[in-house]
Amino acid sequence: MELHCDPFRPGDDGGHRVTARKAESWDAFWAEVQGADTETIRGVEVPIPTDVPLALEQRLKALESEDSxxxxxxxxxxxxxxxxxxxxxxxxxxxxxxxxVLAWGMAHATGTKVTFREAYDTVVAAEAEEGKAPNRAARRAASTPRSVSTGGRSKPTSRASTTSARKTSRA
Incomplete structure (x- = not known):
């Protein structure tokens, strides 16, 4: 006879006494979930981030705007x-x-495992985007005069309305 018990349903012991496992501590459980992987960066062994600390999450917006x-x-x-x-x-x-390293660490902390090469490529692309000149349409829009009354582009007046009538000579 095989006995099946659901340890999560109270009283489901199939008529037999079920011994409860000793509860593990939260810290031991979370250390197991996170793992204890480390990486050596510039001679310093650091833990590979596996979660964004709440303190960092709360401060991230402020830290991005600060340059100190x-x-x-x-x-x-x-x-x-x-x-x-x-x-x-x-x-x-x-x-x-x-x-x-920051790009790599933040990616890992948010659950995206990236290589150092992928993090580097992301940084290079972001740097290139920052220094990029505005595209042609943006440059054109910036150089076109705007109408004071509507904010739209000023339309050139036609030559027909601004030139004087041609006089014919009577000879």
């Missing part, structure tokens, strides 16, 4: 840990490297 070293330091600390930025700076990390 404190804001950058806070973001790196929340994503990779204390003193990581100082260690990267001491180990000679450049600006493009830093942007690539």
């Amino acid at each position: 070293e404190e804001a950058i330091r806070e973001m790196v600390t929340l994503l990779f840990g204390e003193d990581v930025l100082d260690q990267w700076i001491a180990n000679g990390m450049g600006l493009m490297e830093f942007k690539t």
